[in-house]
Amino acid sequence: MWRAKQLWKRVFTETSVELKLLREKWKLLLAGLIFQYIHGLAARGVHYLHRPGPTLQDLGFMILPELGRERGYISETLFTFLFLSFVLWTFHPFVYSSKRFYTVLLWRRVLAFLVASQMLRIVTFYSTQLPGPNYHCREGSKLARLPPPESVYEVLLINFPHGVVYGCGDLIFSSHMIFILVFTITYHKYGSKSLIKFFAWVIAIIQSLLIVASRKHYTVDVVVAWYTVNLVVFFIDKKLPEMPDRSGGSQPLLPLSAKEKDGKFREDSKLLNGNSVDAADWRPRMQANGKHEDGKHMHSESALNGA
Template structure:
């Protein structure tokens, strides 16, 4: 019985397939009209960079809105403290007993601003690309937006007496509230019940985290730790905040960043590396629940939200197109191969007891 012939085709016969692939690539690259493509075409900037900038602008707008909402909560807290009949004396604080009081409040503001602004500027300068700079800026805006909104809630629900002698703010009508908000953001005025949790400590902790995460110079990172401790101590020494305000601010800020970066890793594993969850790997949901007892994971929706906030979907598409272009360059036939004659070798498998035939070449 004669076996089917074995056909060997040289690599040059892949020209047709590569041509088809080229046509498909061209079809895939036809952009749809939108604001991103329009700006990229007229500004001569990559559409991916435009997309990153647009989301950075959205994050900055959210930060401005959150800042004003937080100042509204501070003014409301001052008004409640002023109109209440409660004791106006400061609470007992262990930090006040340990650190002597100083009257130079501006020292706390200076140390906080120099650490936060310095860390932001330095990390933006030493970043390796414009996209990295945009990502760092956007992450800071998102983190501050969440923390300021959360701070507005904590200040609004509970009013603590001022840790120092102070004249509370008078909100008045809405235009006056806006004016007070601008003065509070600019640092021209100080509120009395701007306590739990500490906004100064939040900015100080973010400054240290910026250096710890993005800075590759260890001596700068170690200096930021020392600068942060001095700045936090000055908050207690100037009686701007209770010790509990500072402790909670450091913990909440660090926790928010830890959760954020953890979910960034989850997004990369799920949407880019296609790594399955434990439940999917086991393949038996009932068995997984008998072991884990977590029928509804709390962070399921956060993965999609952080993916959009951080711009991971933009960078996923960008890296996918880069990988596709690299693979195309490696698989594209050279000019010499294009000019070669296609050579097909057919070898007939011999019957039993018959000598083998030499392959015929065409």
């Protein structure tokens, strides 16, 4: 009973803090979520341009046997597991006392990485449409070509999730790898378990191989994702303000505002210069020029002797 009360209190406190942050950052979060729809809309649109053809020569296809229609679910199952695991982890500060980040600020960062990577992806797969290597994108499949849309609503609805699973043409570079790499890099920086960090990178490599084996993408789509996403995260991470680390317990409940930071900087500067922040501290101090400081009045040594 006591533990249940403590847990409820922790959840309530964390929720109130995160809601304050959400009221401040909701526009950026909403923009990131809206772009997820725009990305899906772009992927749906390129399917109308897709023209099936012979599968391109691919080194990964030569090395890895095709999983086929019967075992293609293995790749999607692993991706779903990683996706849900990361989402649940981002909300762990609501339950566990070992808080290292604010959930709202973390998702603001993650969505920035995703949006930048997805913008580059849209540009690349619209620049050149490659024949899809998956079984439903090959010549003879009814799903390889989409008939012209009968209305604008057919395009805007993007036929989720069927249209996402059986999409064609949005190849370079892999959207699955964007999510996997962004999640893995984020946990590597803000996670606390070294063993999980190691396994996260191992699973990212396994996911890459499964994507190629299931013929969802060419090998080049996976390879380009690996260095593009890492570079995007590296440069954007440098531009974003660093999140406060809450693990030490010394951080404020909410990030300091610019005014608060300026005030704290002035206090720290006073301490470093040998001045007390407390106005009641009137102890004399010897200055570098040989004069005594007593409160706010400065007296030379000769004046003191004359007195």
